[in-house]
Amino acid sequence: MRDPTQLPDNLSRLFSDHFDRTLDEAVVVRSPGRMNLLGEHTDYNGGFVLPIAIDRSTWVVAAPAEGQVRVWSEARGELDVFTPGQIHRDEGRLWANYVRAVAWALEEQFGPVPGADVLITGDLPLGSGVSSSASLEVGAALAFLGVAQREMPLRDVALMCQRAENQFVGVQCGIMDQFAVALCEAGHALLLDCLSLETQNVALAGDAPVFFVCDTAKERTLAASAYNQRRAECESAARHFGHESLRHVTPEQLEAGKGELPEHVYRRCRHVLSENARVHEAIAVMGCGAWERFGELLQASHASLRDDYEVSCDELNIMCELAMEHDGCLGARMVGAGFGGCAMAAVRREAVSGFAETVGAAYQPRTGLQPRLFAVQAAGGAAILPH
Ligand code: GLA
Numbered sequence: 001m002r003d004p005t006q007l008p009d010n011l012s013r014l015f016s017d018h019f020d021r022t023l024d025e026a027v028v029v030r031s032p033g034r035m036n037l038l039g040e041h042t043d044y045n046g047g048f049v050l051p052i053a054i055d056r057s058t059w060v061v062a063a064p065a066e067g068q069v070r071v072w073s074e075a076r077g078e079l080d081v082f083t084p085g086q087i088h089r090d091e092g093r094l095w096a097n098y099v100r101a102v103a104w105a106l107e108e109q110f111g112p113v114p115g116a117d118v119l120i121t122g123d124l125p126l127g128s129g130v131s132s133s134a135s136l137e138v139g140a141a142l143a144f145l146g147v148a149q150r151e152m153p154l155r156d157v158a159l160m161c162q163r164a165e166n167q168f169v170g171v172q173c174g175i176m177d178q179f180a181v182a183l184c185e186a187g188h189a190l191l192l193d194c195l196s197l198e199t200q201n202v203a204l205a206g207d208a209p210v211f212f213v214c215d216t217a218k219e220r221t222l223a224a225s226a227y228n229q230r231r232a233e234c235e236s237a238a239r240h241f242g243h244e245s246l247r248h249v250t251p252e253q254l255e256a257g258k259g260e261l262p263e264h265v266y267r268r269c270r271h272v273l274s275e276n277a278r279v280h281e282a283i284a285v286m287g288c289g290a291w292e293r294f295g296e297l298l299q300a301s302h303a304s305l306r307d308d309y310e311v312s313c314d315e316l317n318i319m320c321e322l323a324m325e326h327d328g329c330l331g332a333r334m335v336g337a338g339f340g341g342c343a344m345a346a347v348r349r350e351a352v353s354g355f356a357e358t359v360g361a362a363y364q365p366r367t368g369l370q371p372r373l374f375a376v377q378a379a380g381g382a383a384i385l386p387h
Contacts, residue, residue: 002055004030004032004055004056004057004377004379004380005030005379005380005383005385007028007059007385007387008059008121008122008123010121011023011028011059011061011119011121014061014074014119014121015061015063015119018072018079018117018119019063019070019072019117019119021063021117023061023387025063025064026061026062026063027061027062027063027142027143027146027147027384028059028060028061028384028385028387029059029060029061029062029139029142029143029146029382029383029384029385030057030058030059030139030382030383030385031057031058031059031060031135031136031138031139031142031181031382032053032054032055032056032057032058032124032135032181032184032379032380032381032382033053033054033056033057033058033124033125033130033131033132033135033181034051034052034053034054034130034131034134034135034176034177034180034181034184035051035052035054035130035211035213035335035342035344035376036049036050036051036176036180036335036336036344037050037051037052037189037211037282037344038050038275038278038279038282038297038298038301039051039176039275039276039278039279040275040301040305040309040333040334040335040336040338041230041271041272041275041305041309041311041337041338042194042272042275042276042279043174043175043176043192043194044172044173044174044175044194044231044234045194045234045238045245045246045247045272046194046195046244046245046246046247046248047194047195047246047247047272047275047276047279048191048192048193048194048276048279048280049176049180049191049192049194049279050189050190050191050192050202050279050282050283051176051177051179051180051184051189051190051192052180052184052188052189052190052204052211052376052378052379053180053181053184053190053378053379053380053381054130054213054376054377054378054379055376055377055379056122056123056124056125056130056374056376057122057123057124057135057379058120058121058122058124058132058135058136058139059119059120059121059122059139060118060119060120060136060139060140060142060143061118061119061143062116062117062118062119062143062144062146062147063116063117063147064114064115064116064147065114065115065116065117066115067083067115068081068082068083068084068115069081069082069083069084069099069103069113069115069116069118070116070117070118071096071099071118071119071120072118072119072120073095073096073120074119074120074121075120075121075122075126076093076095078093078095078096080093080096080099080100082096082100082103084103084107084112084113084114084115085107085111085112087100087103087104087107088100089168089169094169095136097168097169098133098136098137098140098164098165098169099118099120099136099140100168101137101164101165101167101168101169102137102140102141102144102160102161102164103140103144104164104168105141105160105161105163105164105167105168106141106144106145106148106160109160110148110150113144113147113148114144114147114148116143116144116147118140118143120136120139120140122135125213125215125342125372127219127220127341128215128216128217128220128340128341128342129215129220129335129336129337129340129341129342130213130335130336130342131177131180131181131336133165133169133171133173133177134161134165134173134177134178134180134181135181135382137161137164137165137178137181138157138158138161138178138181138182138382139382141157141160141161142157142382142383142384143384145157146384154182154183154381154382155179155182155183155197157178157182157382158175158178158179158181158182158183159175159178161178161182162174162175162178165178171224172227172228172231174194175192175194175197176192176194179192179197179199180192180381181381181382182381182382183199183381184378184379184380184381185201185380185381186377186378186379186380187203187204187378188201188202188203188204188378189201189202189204189286189378190202191279191283195245195247202283202286204286204378205286205289207289207291207349208286208291208349209291209294209295209330209346209347209348209349210346210347210348210349210352210375211344211345211346211347211375211376211378212323212344212345212346212347212355212356212373212374212375212376213342213344213372213373213374213375213376214319214323214332214342214343214344214345214359214371214373215341215342215371215372215373216315216316216319216340216341216342216343216363216367216369216371217315217369217370217371217372218313218315218316218339218340218341218367218369219340220337220338220339220340220341221339221340223337223338223339223340223341224337226311226337226338226339227337230268230309230311233264233265233268234246234268234269234272236265237249237261237265237266237268237269240257240260240261241253241254241257246269246272246273247276249269249273250273251273251277254266254269254270254273264310267307267308267309267310268308268309270304270308271304271305271308271309272309274300274304274308275301275304278297278300278301281293281297282294282297285297291330291346291348292330294330294331294346295329295330295331295346296331297331298330298331298332298333298344298346299324299331299332299333301333302320302331302332302333302334302343305333305334305338306334309338311334311337311338311339312334312338312339313338313339313340314367315340315367315369316334316338316340316341316343318363318366318367319332319343319359319363319371320332320333320334320343320345322359322362322363322366323343323345323347323355323359325362326345326347326351326355326358326359327351328347328348328350328351328352328355329345329346329347329348329351329355330346330347330348331345331346332344332345332346345359352375355373356373356374356375359371359373360372360373
């Protein structure tokens with residue numbers, strides 16, 4: 001098994017290639033991606049989520065420098081340069097705004113960030129539903145804090161990164177991704193109450209299935225506009241029931257008020273309420289190893305996201321269908337915002353052999369897209385690593 005906290009072989013060379021400096025002067029941060037087992041589109045509704053951090057990561061290397069912050073993204077092959085104390089959005093390059101956003105949020109709290117040379121690299125697929133953005137934000141935050149020799153509790157780092165994404169990048173994401181990236185523990189899922197922000201680590205026992213990320217290779221073009229629309233629909237329904245979030249609306253109240261809501265808004269609420277119930281049932285079935293039932297919950301979640309919340313798409317549906325055709329697959333569902341990106345599948349440990357190849361080979365001719373499927377381990381959250 002690969003140790004996800006082991007420094008990539010090329011990290012030192014990349015840093016010296018771009019900045020002519022050694023790792024001795026630098027802070028090295030590993031920040032994982034996340035995959036959500038259950039609880040989709042519930043975080044901004046004050047609900048429950050159950051993500052794991054995965055063993056694919058963003059690596060951020062940062063060393064103090066005079067004057068400016070210089071950020072090299074290995075994946076983009078681009079350098080971004082900005083000046084502490086004068087941080088603005090870059091309208092041309094979206095990736096650069098995630099690092100700028102975090103520096104901006106830190107400056108709001110502590111004044112100008114120190115100048116720094118920053119390298120970003122890693123093996124996390126970008127923009128496909130495993131939270132490359134939150135991973136980059138939390139990684140950059142820990143790197144800037146490390147360079148400034150400042151400490152901040154990880155949950156405050158997560159909240160600051162969400163604020164940075166909401167206010168500076170302009171994406172109205174919930175709190176799940178940043179919390180998962182910052183706070184998950186190896187071998188555990190993280191149960192997060194998105195209203196109280198209470199967390200609980202839920203152990204994944206040895207008999208747990210293997211989780212696969214199934215990247216559809218379909219770009220998430222509609223995701224941002226539909227996301228904001230779904231949020232607004234849920235908020236208006238909560239207000240209709242006299243609450244701030246759907247968390248306080250019971251299934252009985254929803255059924256009683258059904259006729260007063262537009263039909264599609266009723267279905268949005270039905271998804272959120274049923275998904276919260278599925279998260280709770282999942283915790284119970286995981287505790288007693290009832291993985292068949294866990295698989296059924298994944299199936300039910302996908303159907304609800306597809307039919308009630310309407311955030312799936314053909315590619316995600318096809319991927320989940322094909323995954324389920326495999327003998328060892330207990331359940332599969334779309335993950336993240338939807339309209340493309342990744343699905344996930346839970347596959348019995350003794351039946352994983354050939355899963356990725358078989359599903360991938362069947363998916364390609366149905367969609368014309370080349371998918372990527374890979375197994376993930378529940379890894380630990382973001383951290384500065386000794387080196
Ligand atoms: C995106 C957002 C999260 C969450 C999911 C849907 O990943 O960033 O906050 O809302 O969508 O569950």
